[in-house]
Amino acid sequence: MVRYILKRFFMMILTIWIIATLTFVLMNAIPGSPFNEERTSNEAVQENLERHFNLDEPPIVQYFIYLKSIATLDFGPSIKKPNSTVNDLLGRGFPISAELGIIAILVALFSGIILGVLAALRHNGIIDYLAMTIAVLGISIPNFVLATLLIQQLAVNGGFFPVATWQSPMHMVLPTLALATGPMAIIARLTRSSMLEVLTQDYIKMARAKGLAPYKVVIKHALKNALMPVVTILGTLLAGILTGTFVIEKIFAIPGMGKYFVESINQRDYPVIMGTTVFYSAFLVFALFLVDIAYGLLDPRIKLHKEEGN
Amino acid sequence: MKKILEVNDLHITFSTYGGEIKAVRGVDFELHEGETLAIVGESGCGKSVTANSIMRLIPSPAGKIANGEIIFKGNDLAKESDKNMRKIRGVDISMIFQDPMTALNPTLTIGNQLTEGLRQHKNVSRKEAEQKALEMLDLVGIPNPEERLKQYPHQFSGGMRQRIVIAIALICEPDLLIADEPTTALDVTIQAQILELFETIQEETNVAIILITHDLGVVAKAADRIAVMYAGKIIESGTKYEVFYEPQHPYTQGLLNSIPRLDQKGEKLEPIDGTPPDLFSPPVGCPFTARCPHAMFVCEKVYPLRHEPSETHYADCWLYDERVHTPNLMNKKEETT
Numbered sequence: 001m002v003r004y005i006l007k008r009f010f011m012m013i014l015t016i017w018i019i020a021t022l023t024f025v026l027m028n029a030i031p032g033s034p035f036n037e038e039r040t041s042n043e044a045v046q047e048n049l050e051r052h053f054n055l056d057e058p059p060i061v062q063y064f065i066y067l068k069s070i071a072t073l074d075f076g077p078s079i080k081k082p083n084s085t086v087n088d089l090l091g092r093g094f095p096i097s098a099e100l101g102i103i104a105i106l107v108a109l110f111s112g113i114i115l116g117v118l119a120a121l122r123h124n125g126i127i128d129y130l131a132m133t134i135a136v137l138g139i140s141i142p143n144f145v146l147a148t149l150l151i152q153q154l155a156v157n158g159g160f161f162p163v164a165t166w167q168s169p170m171h172m173v174l175p176t177l178a179l180a181t182g183p184m185a186i187i188a189r190l191t192r193s194s195m196l197e198v199l200t201q202d203y204i205k206m207a208r209a210k211g212l213a214p215y216k217v218v219i220k221h222a223l224k225n226a227l228m229p230v231v232t233i234l235g236t237l238l239a240g241i242l243t244g245t246f247v248i249e250k251i252f253a254i255p256g257m258g259k260y261f262v263e264s265i266n267q268r269d270y271p272v273i274m275g276t277t278v279f280y281s282a283f284l285v286f287a288l289f290l291v292d293i294a295y296g297l298l299d300p301r302i303k304l305h306k307e308e309g310n
Numbered sequence: 311m312k313k314i315l316e317v318n319d320l321h322i323t324f325s326t327y328g329g330e331i332k333a334v335r336g337v338d339f340e341l342h343e344g345e346t347l348a349i350v351g352e353s354g355c356g357k358s359v360t361a362n363s364i365m366r367l368i369p370s371p372a373g374k375i376a377n378g379e380i381i382f383k384g385n386d387l388a389k390e391s392d393k394n395m396r397k398i399r400g401v402d403i404s405m406i407f408q409d410p411m412t413a414l415n416p417t418l419t420i421g422n423q424l425t426e427g428l429r430q431h432k433n434v435s436r437k438e439a440e441q442k443a444l445e446m447l448d449l450v451g452i453p454n455p456e457e458r459l460k461q462y463p464h465q466f467s468g469g470m471r472q473r474i475v476i477a478i479a480l481i482c483e484p485d486l487l488i489a490d491e492p493t494t495a496l497d498v499t500i501q502a503q504i505l506e507l508f509e510t511i512q513e514e515t516n517v518a519i520i521l522i523t524h525d526l527g528v529v530a531k532a533a534d535r536i537a538v539m540y541a542g543k544i545i546e547s548g549t550k551y552e553v554f555y556e557p558q559h560p561y562t563q564g565l566l567n568s569i570p571r572l573d574q575k576g577e578k579l580e581p582i583d584g585t586p587p588d589l590f591s592p593p594v595g596c597p598f599t600a601r602c603p604h605a606m607f608v609c610e611k612v613y614p615l616r617h618e619p620s621e622t623h624y625a626d627c628w629l630y631d632e633r634v635h636t637p638n639l640m641n642k643k644e645e646t647t
Contacts, residue, residue: 202412209365210427210478211399220426224417299417300462
């Protein structure tokens with residue numbers, strides 16, 4: 001197990017390095033520089049600024065300076081926000097983004113699984129059709145459309161929830177709903193089809209032949225097996241939720257990481273681009289690692305490491 | 311011997327888009343303590359459906375018991391509530407499935423699957439349940455039971471898994487064990503071991519067994535009595551010796567002629583031509599008429615009266631009726647058409 005984790009850790013570092021390199025190349029391929037738009041500055045000032053941020057060095061030297069900053073986890077000061085470092089921005093934005101993301105994924109998981117199981121148990125019944133209608137709607141409506149719709153109906157017209165920002169639990173309802181509906185729909189559909197398949201298995205009949213209570217047959221015997229495909233796509237869903245937070249944060253004016261990420265690209269704020277990208281990818285890679293561990297816990301047939309003596 | 315199960319005039323139908331399938335069309339049999347009844351027949355003749363209906367495990371709402379009674383220890387299971395059925399399943403009646411590779415849940419340990427039935431029905435502690443599980447594994451011949459309890463199904467071979475399935479079925483000490491093709495998915499040497507295991511268990515626990523199979527070799531080894539099913543009906547029933555040595559129904563005779571024998575070398579096997587009738591609209595007369603070498607006019611028109619050569623033996627066939635010897639009825643079908 002330790003060996004497996006070490007191996008995975010090494011792979012994670014490698015992945016992050018590749019992402020960082022690609023980001024650096026792309027970042028330098030975009031024309032323009034952080035100081036292009038400022039009309040007032042004369043050439044001497046611009047040169048001074050470039051020197052200050054090491055932008056006068058050849059790209060290869062800049063690249064190593066960036067790698068060093070990643071390795072030391074100190075991404076330096078922001079170019080466009082002179083009073084704060086990249087680490088400050090991440091420290092401020094991440095907790096909020098994480099809160100939004102985690103609440104959304106939990107809501108998506110629980111409601112999706114419950115909806116899927118109910119639909120499978122009442123196959124071709126009213127609940128099934130209702131759940132699948134919700135699921136199809138959830139999959140087909142983009143989250144930014146849903147978000148604006150929710151604001152319009154429930155916040156502006158209805159007045160049940162605040163329109164934007166991130167302060168109290170009431171503020172969290174609409175962004176979470178907008179972000180979680182898509183993944184929830186995917187999870188619900190997947191759980192349903194996988195439950196339907198598992199429910200026809202012999203071991204379910206055997207569990208019923210033992211005289212077990214129906215809820216035990218469903219939860220202990222069926223659900224555990226039916227969740228395997230859900231766990232498999234959890235990684236992809238996490239990535240989806242992550243990118244979803246950019247849009248949702250923008251719409252609801254939530255001061256999370258997504259806002260800085262989008263802004264930094266528009267403004268060519270190189271250290272912030274670098275910092276947020278590396279941070280996001282590290283987070284995602286780690287989440288995928290956790291998903292793999294969960295996979296092994298759910299299904300004993302999947303061995304994460306070679307058993308000794310086998 | 312105490313009678314524990316009596317099935318009377320059981321009818322089971324399945325509703326499908328194409329219409330109603332009459333899978334079981336009036337089956338009667340009974341079973342005593344410590345006895346093994348083999349229900350034999352080809353695929354689709356209704357033998358598994360009959361067995362599943364005793365447990366009330368036919369897939370609903372498509373399948374239902376349309377008529378008849380299943381009297382188990384004085385109660386009619388056909389009319390029992392779902393809640394009461396759950397108290398009977400696993401405790402009084404247990405079931406063994408065909409394929410041990412799929413009958414065990416791959417994500418739960420053997421110990422868990424063994425003890426959960428016991429913990430559900432009997433008020434036992436975890437420790438007592440585990441103790442009982444160890445005894446059961448020992449009974450079905452699994453070495454190192456302590457270690458094995460913590461393992462998962464994929465760590466066992468096919469034969470071992472079937473032993474575990476049997477252990478699970480027997481852990482609550484049922485009075486009736488329904489084995490639905492318990493040896494079909496196993497290779498021949500393991501088959502023999504499993505059948506011997508049945509014998510040992512029956513001697514020790516006096517459990518009654520319904521053995522569903524299409525393998526006459528298995529029947530010859532394990533059964534006391536045999537019921538031969540065809541197109542949803544039992545067309546012949548008797549003790550093992552009666553059915554094997556004095557088969558009355560042409561279908562039974564055909565079945566016995568279609569298996570290879572060690573003592574008759576070089577003879578060609580005789581297959582039964584044709585296929586069983588469509589159960590959407592089963593024939594009114596004897597369902598075997600279309601394939602029967604002795605078919606007569608009357609066979610097609612009227613279901614045969616019961617012919618009983620002994621107290622324990624019967625066959626539904628017109629051949630043995632005195633009246634068919636009158637000239638106009640005796641004419642073979644093909645001669646007149």
